[in-house]
Amino acid sequence: MTRLIKFLLLLFCSQLLLSGLLAETEEYFFNDDHVKLTNEIIEILEKHHFTKKKYLSIKTEALDSFLDRLDPSRSVFLEKEVNSFAANDLNAEINDQHASLEQAFKIFELYRSRYVERYQLQKSLLSEIETLDLRQNRKILKDRAESDRKETIEDLERLWEDLLINDVIQLNLSGNDLNETKNKLTKRIDNQFNFFERTKSEDVIDLYINSIALTYGPHTTYMSPKRTEDFDIDMSLSLEGIGALLSNDGLYTTISSLVPGGPAEKSNKLKPNDRIVGVAQETEDVITDVIGWRIDDVVQLIRGPKNTEVKLEVIPATSLDESQTKIITLTRNFIKLEDQAAQKRIINIKKSDSEYKLGVVELPAFYMDFDAYQRREYDFRSSSKDVKDLIRGMKNNDIDGLIIDLRNNGGGSLLEANALAHLFLGAGTKVQVKTSSGSIHGLGERRGFQFYDGPLAILVNRFSASASEILAGAIQDYERGLILGTDTFGKGTVQRVQALSSGQIKFTESKFYRVSGKSTQSKGISPDIYLPSPINTEEFGENKLPGALEYDSIAETRVRDFNRLNTSTSLLSSEHEIRVNDSFLFKHHKKLKAWRKTQQEEKYLVLDLEIRKAKKENTEAELLTMENDLRKKIGLNTFESYQAFLDREEIKEEPDIDEEILLEAANILSDFIKYSYKPVISMNKAG
Numbered sequence: 296m297t298r299l300i301k302f303l304l305l306l307f308c309s310q311l312l313l314s315g316l317l318a319e320t321e322e323y324f325f326n327d328d329h330v331k332l333t334n335e336i337i338e339i340l341e342k343h344h345f346t347k348k349k350y351l352s353i354k355t356e357a358l359d360s361f362l363d364r365l366d367p368s369r370s371v372f373l374e375k376e377v378n379s380f381a382a383n384d385l386n387a388e389i390n391d392q393h394a395s396l397e398q399a400f401k402i403f404e405l406y407r408s409r410y411v412e413r414y415q416l417q418k419s420l421l422s423e424i425e426t427l428d429l430r431q432n433r434k435i436l437k438d439r440a441e442s443d444r445k446e447t448i449e450d451l452e453r454l455w456e457d458l459l460i461n462d463v464i465q466l467n468l469s470g471n472d473l474n475e476t477k478n479k480l481t482k483r484i485d486n487q488f489n490f491f492e493r494t495k496s497e498d499v500i501d502l503y504i505n506s507i508a509l510t511y512g513p514h515t516t517y518m519s520p521k522r523t524e525d526f527d528i529d530m531s532l533s534l535e536g537i538g539a540l541l542s543n544d545g546l547y548t549t550i551s552s553l554v555p556g557g558p559a560e561k562s563n564k565l566k567p568n569d570r571i572v573g574v575a576q577e578t579e580d581v582i583t584d585v586i587g588w589r590i591d592d593v594v595q596l597i598r599g600p601k602n603t604e605v606k607l608e609v610i611p612a613t614s615l616d617e618s619q620t621k622i623i624t625l626t627r628n629f630i631k632l633e634d635q636a637a638q639k640r641i642i643n644i645k646k647s648d649s650e651y652k653l654g655v656v657e658l659p660a661f662y663m664d665f666d667a668y669q670r671r672e673y674d675f676r677s678s679s680k681d682v683k684d685l686i687r688g689m690k691n692n693d694i695d696g697l698i699i700d701l702r703n704n705g706g707g708s709l710l711e712a713n714a715l716a717h718l719f720l721g722a723g724t725k726v727q728v729k730t731s732s733g734s735i736h737g738l739g740e741r742r743g744f745q746f747y748d749g750p751l752a753i754l755v756n757r758f759s760a761s762a763s764e765i766l767a768g769a770i771q772d773y774e775r776g777l778i779l780g781t782d783t784f785g786k787g788t789v790q791r792v793q794a795l796s797s798g799q800i801k802f803t804e805s806k807f808y809r810v811s812g813k814s815t816q817s818k819g820i821s822p823d824i825y826l827p828s829p830i831n832t833e834e835f836g837e838n839k840l841p842g843a844l845e846y847d848s849i850a851e852t853r854v855r856d857f858n859r860l861n862t863s864t865s866l867l868s869s870e871h872e873i874r875v876n877d878s879f880l881f882k883h884h885k886k887l888k889a890w891r892k893t894q895q896e897e898k899y900l901v902l903d904l905e906i907r908k909a910k911k912e913n914t915e916a917e918l919l920t921m922e923n924d925l926r927k928k929i930g931l932n933t934f935e936s937y938q939a940f941l942d943r944e945e946i947k948e949e950p951d952i953d954e955e956i957l958l959e960a961a962n963i964l965s966d967f968i969k970y971s972y973k974p975v976i977s978m979n980k981a982g
Contacts, residue, residue, distance in 0.1 A: 323403060323496045325396045332797050333392045333504055336517060339793060344511050345731045345803045346844065351389055353510040358384050361399060361506035367440060367544060370454055371409045374444040399503045407491075409451075414488050416452060417459045421484075424477045427460060429904040435461055437900055460902050467904060468618035468911055479584060487587035512803050513840035514790050519798040536598045537605065537625045539565060543590040547572070547610075552705055555659030556634025564623040566612055567758065568835075571597075572620060573608030582608050582622070599627050615894045615914055621941060635660045637678055639685040641694070642958065644965040651965040654689035655957065656682055657700045661707030661715070661762040678707070679714035686718070686747050696750035696964045699766075700957065702780065706761025709789075713738050716769045718746040719776065723854050725769045727808040728789070737810075737852055750971075751776030751859075752964045754957065755822065757832040760784035767820045768809040775857045777867075777967055778822045779960045785837035787816030788844060803844065812851035816844050823864050824871055826959055827881045829952045831888055863970045870966050871959065880955045883925040890917065925950065 337350045358380060366372050383398055420427060435457050436442050445451045459480070466476040497519055504517045538557015542549050547570040553560040573582035574596040585593050597605055608622050637658045644651045658678060667675035686697065699715075706712075709726075716725040721744045724737035753767045753776060764783045771778045789805035807815050817838040837843050875881045894914065901907060915937040922940055923933040929950060934940040943949060 323400055323407075323499055325400060325496065325500060328797070329396060329500050330392045332500075332795065333396065333507070334390070335795060336504060336800055337390070337392075337507065339795075339800060340508070340511055340515070340802060343731055343791075343793075343802065343804060344515065345788065345806055346511060347731065348511060350507070353507070354389070355381065355384065356510045357507045360509055361402070361503060363440075364502060364506060365403070365406050367546075369439050369442050369444050370451065370458065371406055371413075372444060373448070373451070374446055376405070377444060396500075396503060400499060403499050403502075410488075410491060412452075413455045414484060416455050417484055418481070420456060420459055421477055421481050424463065424473055427463060429460065429464060429467075429902070431460070431902040433457060434899040434901045437898055457902060461900060464902065464904050464907055465616075465618045468616070468907060469620065483584050483586055486584070490587065490589050490592065493589075508800070508802070509842055512788070512842050512844055513837075514786075514788060515800075515802040517795075517798060517800050536627050537565075538628075538630050541571075541590055541594065543593075546587055548585060548588065548590055548593045550609075553703075554630055554635075555704075556636075557630045558625045558628050560659075561634075562623070562625055564625070565607075565609065568612035570610040570612075571607055572610055573606075573622075575606040575608075577604035577606070577624075579606075582606060601628055603627050613891065615891065616911060618911070635662050637681045637685060639689060641689070641692070642698075642961045644961050646965060646969065649969070651695045651968060652693065653696045653698060653961050653964055654686070654692075654694040655698045655700060655961075656685050658682065658715075659704055661704070661709075661711040663708045663711050665708075677714070678711050679718065682715060683718060683746060690747070694749070696752070696968050697747060698752045698754055698957070698960055698964060700754045700960075701759045701763040701767065702754055702756040702953070702956075703758045704760070704763040705758065705784075706763055706786070709738070709762060709765070712762035712765040713740075716766050717743055719748075719751055720769060720773055720855075720857075721745045723773075724810050724852050726765045727810065727812075727849065727852060728805050729808060729849060730805045735808075735849060750964060750968045752960055752967070753778050754826075754960045755780040755783050755820065756828060757781050757830060757835050758784060759820075760786045760837075764815040764820050765807060768811075768813075768815055771820065771823070772809050772811045773854055773857050774860050776859060777824065777864075777963065778820060779824050779963060780822050780826050780956075781828045781832050782821050782836070783815075783819035784835070785815065785817045785819035785843075787814050787837075806844070808849050810852050810854045812848045814846050814848060817846045823860070824868050824963060826871075826956050827875060827884060827952075828956075829884050829888070831892060859971065863967060866970055867963055867966050871963055874959060874962060878955065878959075879925060879928045880950050880952060881959075883921065884952055887921060890921070 341347065341349055362372065362377060362380065380398065380402060384395070435454075445454060462480055463473075463476055466479060467473075471479065501517065501519045508515045508517045537559045538554040538561075539559045540551045540554070542551045550559075550565055550567055550569045550571070552567055553565060559565040571593065572586050573584050574593065575582040576599070583596065585596065597607070599605060604624050604626050606622055606624050608620050610617055610620050614620075637656055640655045640657070642653045642655055644653060661678050663677035663679075664675045668677075682699075689697070713725045717740055722740050722742050724739040726739075727735055727737050729735045751770065753770050755763060755767050755778065759767065759780070760783060764785070764787065767778050767783065770776045787807040788803045789807065790801050791804040792799055792801045809815065817836075819836065919934060919937045919940055926933050931950070934943070
């Protein structure tokens with residue numbers, strides 16, 4: 296029997312099966328309540344969103360967003376179909392949401408039928424996986440988000456086949472034989488199809504409205520009653536479970552952020568932008584493939600009772616190939632306020648002619664016990680109170696300077712950002728807030744004194760955001776201390792949640808501005824002295840989010856100038872550069888970042904298994920060589936194989952780039968004291 300006849304038979308049987316499945320699925324529809332809800336949301340966004348954009352100005356963009364969210368890989372709709380959608384949208388009345396919703400549902404119905412066609416084709420190919428040609432002279436784009444759409448159905452079918460062949464190659468590179476690959480991929484696409492068939496009309500409404508909402512910015516989101524419940528589950532996951540907030544792009548469930556003090560953050564095994572591809576409970580040997588699953592279903596697998604273990608298979612954010620996965624085990628637990636608490640330590644820096652005792656406060660979040668605060672309890676727990684107590688102890692221990700470590704601090708309470716700034720600045724405005732109405736007001740205290748007036752450095756990185764940027768910006772604008780690290784994240788907006796007739800809408804209502812009038816939005820805070828970073832900072836940040844609000848400025852406000860920096864920063868930078876150039880670890884990470892950037896700039900994946908194997912072996916050998924070169928230079932044992940390198944988490948003698956960065960910050964601060972404080976000023980012992 297020829298392959299064509301087999302395909303036709305399988306297609307016929309699949310159509311019978313699918314027709315039965317689809318017959319049981321509800322028809323997709325919208326009603327007048329959905330039209331009213333959409334108009335309600337548009338009215339709120341036009342009047343109260345910070346940008347005040349009119350719906351007419353974003354109507355075309357909203358349609359593009361709807362299509363991109365349905366078809367992010369541009370593997371479903373043809374170019375002529377998309378052009379037809381756009382023409383129909385332009386011909387509709389400006390704000391006829393009935394017509395727009397009608398088109399949205401027609402688009403979804405086409406997407407649904409195309410989804411079935413792809414499912415049938417890939418199932419037929421998997422049924423004869425042994426006949427697939429894995430040595431083809433073809434290639435596919437790694438990222439199809441900006442690719443051209445296909446012109447014909449035949450082009451689409453070829454793309455679907457290429458995508459499946461790539462999946463087969465990826466699993467083979469991960470160590471699966473053809474039979475294992477067939478079983479895994481069959482189960483995966485069956486699961487994806489089953490999850491897709493659970494799509495309800497409300498899900499389409501949700502997708503359509505959010506396509507409008509997201510054109511106003513990445514932090515503007517509509518949450519239907521169902522999504523509100525899912526959101527509560529996600530938040531519960533952050534406080535009871537592994538301590539991670541998740542997102543989903545339709546294919547992968549991704550780590551959006553880690554909750555300070557949570558199991559994931561404490562383990563140092565998960566990082567933002569890691570992708571979860573499998574989940575298993577502690578009693579299970581087989582990991583469940585969750586590629587293509589709905590986020591609430593993935594959450595349900597990850598959540599579980601306190602002190603139980605969950606295994607996650609993830610593609611690390613730093614992976615160069617999706618076949619490079621690792622399995623990590625985390626113990627679920629509650630996250631308490633004390634788990635996020637600030638911590639202190641002392642670093643001693645020896646110079647040729649002196650020694651400096653430097654205090655370090657590691658602050659993972661701007662936290663406060665809101666319940667106790669609202670009950671007006673005097674002794675409620677907060678980051679500013681904890682930091683004040685830690686500084687008091689270190690002042691009594693005669694520290695010469697202080698570092699506030701805000702690396703990976705994603706923010707938190709605005710009140711706490713102000714309170715912490717008050718410890719170092721005393722009275723005065725700390726941040727300006729501009730509302731959607733155009734009014735501007737400053738936040739700060741009219742009276743007060745500095746609790747700590749000694750040499751100060753704020754250490755930040757690309758994942759320091761929001762409240763962290765407010766504190767760092769105020770310290771910099773007042774010239775009170777040094778800002779060290781990299782450009783920060785750049786989230787300078789404030790969101791508000793408003794109840795709707797159905798669900799709720801979160802939208803950007805205000806924007807932060809520094810006392811200098813500069814916005815923290817998109818640009819973030821630029822340090823006085825840049826420190827090396829193990830990550831490629833160009834890949835992350837607010838400005839990388841679609842629709843992010845732009846940077847702008849307002850009038851500055853008068854503040855006290857401490858004038859602590861003088862002209863010493865150029866001298867500090869030159870001393871810093873000498874140490875960086877002498878550091879084996881810094882030089883290693885600089886070389887590694889450049890190498891990764893070169894690898895990531897390769898746009899295509901060839902559909903030839905042998906070439907891909909050779910490429911993988913070569914990249915693994917290059918990484919292993921770089922790692923072993925470093926370890927030889929710093930006197931550590933080398934790895935015998937790339938697998939041993941991957942399992943390095945269990946090795947205690949790991950070179951710690953984060954610790955090296957902190958040590959360099961301490962060296963800069965000691966130089967700052969040496970060149971700007973002669974003699975070293977004495978600290979107040981009491982507080």
